[in-house]
Amino acid sequence: WPRTPDIIVVTDGGRILGLGDLGVGGMGIPIGKLHLYCAGGGFHPSSCLPIQLDMGCDTASIVTDPLYLGNRMPRLKGEEHEEFVDEFMTAVQDKWPKCIIQFEDFQSEYALKYLEKYRSKYIYFNDDVQGTAAVVTAGFITGMKAQGTKLKDAKVVMFGAGSSAVGVSTYLCNAMVLAGLSPEEARNRIYMIDSKGLITTSRGDSLNEWKQKFARIDDTPNIKRLADVIKHVKPNALFGLTGAGPSFDKEVVEALCTGCARPLIFPLSNPTSKAEITCEQAVEFSKGKLLFAAGSPFPNVVYEGSIVYASQCNNMLIFPGVGMGAHLSGAKVITDGMMLAAAFTVANYVQDEDLKNGKLYPDLRCLRTMGKLITKAVWEKAHEEGVATVPPPVNIRKVINNSFYEPQYLQE
Numbered sequence: 001w002p003r004t005p006d007i008i009v010v011t012d013g014g015r016i017l018g019l020g021d022l023g024v025g026g027m028g029i030p031i032g033k034l035h036l037y038c039a040g041g042g043f044h045p046s047s048c049l050p051i052q053l054d055m056g057c058d059t060a061s062i063v064t065d066p067l068y069l070g071n072r073m074p075r076l077k078g079e080e081h082e083e084f085v086d087e088f089m090t091a092v093q094d095k096w097p098k099c100i101i102q103f104e105d106f107q108s109e110y111a112l113k114y115l116e117k118y119r120s121k122y123i124y125f126n127d128d129v130q131g132t133a134a135v136v137t138a139g140f141i142t143g144m145k146a147q148g149t150k151l152k153d154a155k156v157v158m159f160g161a162g163s164s165a166v167g168v169s170t171y172l173c174n175a176m177v178l179a180g181l182s183p184e185e186a187r188n189r190i191y192m193i194d195s196k197g198l199i200t201t202s203r204g205d206s207l208n209e210w211k212q213k214f215a216r217i218d219d220t221p222n223i224k225r226l227a228d229v230i231k232h233v234k235p236n237a238l239f240g241l242t243g244a245g246p247s248f249d250k251e252v253v254e255a256l257c258t259g260c261a262r263p264l265i266f267p268l269s270n271p272t273s274k275a276e277i278t279c280e281q282a283v284e285f286s287k288g289k290l291l292f293a294a295g296s297p298f299p300n301v302v303y304e305g306s307i308v309y310a311s312q313c314n315n316m317l318i319f320p321g322v323g324m325g326a327h328l329s330g331a332k333v334i335t336d337g338m339m340l341a342a343a344f345t346v347a348n349y350v351q352d353e354d355l356k357n358g359k360l361y362p363d364l365r366c367l368r369t370m371g372k373l374i375t376k377a378v379w380e381k382a383h384e385e386g387v388a389t390v391p392p393p394v395n396i397r398k399v400i401n402n403s404f405y406e407p408q409y410l411q412e
Contacts, residue, residue: 007047008050008101013057013105024052025062026052033050041375045405055076077157081110101123108163112163131337132315133170140156144237152176157233159248169190201217231258240268244269257290264311267294279298311359314316321373321375333387350362376397
């Protein structure tokens with residue numbers, strides 16, 4: 001590579017969006033992410049390095065395609081997978097010790113495992129886990145403001161128990177702790193559902209370490225159906241992170257509205273075909289009494305003469321500024337505190353008038369502005385937590401502005 005990269009986005013192609021194992025066909029994801037680091041985070045294009053780890057592919061229709069470019073072999077698993085990734089991380093650290101490494105679209109079992117393994121050793125974060133968690137937390141904060149519910153009083157049903165769902169639940173708990181709850185009290189406000197129903201310690205199956213953190217240990221009954229869980233819990237918010245497609249039906253939405261006058265409905269699975277519900281359906285089933293945000297773009301809906309806004313809960317509001325904040329601060333690691341600083345920056349940017357109208361996120365046209373504000377917040381948080389090697393300057397806004405890459409177009 002001709003230049004020293006400031007940031008790497010790397011995938012093993014194992015879980016691309018909701019499309020599954022694409023092998024080396026996942027290369028477009030690191031490239032696309034780095035486009036956004038340039039647009040929203042001010043990174044110079046030549047300082048960005050996309051990487052696809054070719055670890056095989058288990059999708060038969062892909063590996064048998066004559067145009068497939070990768071190794072035609074089963075995907076590496078277990079120790080072989082881990083040894084491969086360990087060698088990659090060691091090589092990057094040896095060659096470019098100040099380079100930020102972002103993992104993208106690894107399968108859940110590896111995403112969470114490697115996050116715990118690498119987060120204190122490298123300048124590293126996983127956007128599927130931490131970036132998703134931060135941007136959803138921002139929408140949760142604004143949604144509770146619009147709803148008139150205090151964070152410490154909110155109850156959440158999390159439909160999904162993979163890496164993204166666990167990351168989101170963890171950050172929601174962190175936000176509730178900042179609002180005054182103990183960690184245990186905050187976890188008790190989250191009701192997590194997997195393919196077998198509500199996760200409890202009494203339902204009789206073996207739970208992995210991530211699910212154990214959110215398994216019910218109280219007297220909550222073992223409930224299998226989502227609608228029945230909602231009827232029992234009466235949550236303020238419903239989040240979908242299964243990647244399994246439509247699953248929030250009329251019964252689910254009506255049950256949600258029975259327990260809360262203006263619930264949050266966040267179908268967060270991507271792409272659009274995998275979303276748990278469309279905005280139009282959610283508005284119809286709730287009779288317009290909801291706050292909506294989705295992982296994929298949906299058009300706004302007019303209901304009885306009023307606009308119901310389909311906010312987009314997109315990680316691009318978070319990760320560009322986190323990356324530049326970590327870069328300018330010379331951060332030794334990227335902490336949850338830095339990610340939460342980004343989440344609160346996004347939430348605080350949304351104006352009261354927008355909240356009144358049901359807009360939960362800044363317009364994506366504010367991407368570059370958000371990138372600079374988050375860069376500042378992350379830099380200051382890194383310094384506060386003692387992981388920055390460069391203290392924030394007095395004229396921090398000017399330094400950030402001058403550090404952002406500005407494309408210059410040649411005049412004819």
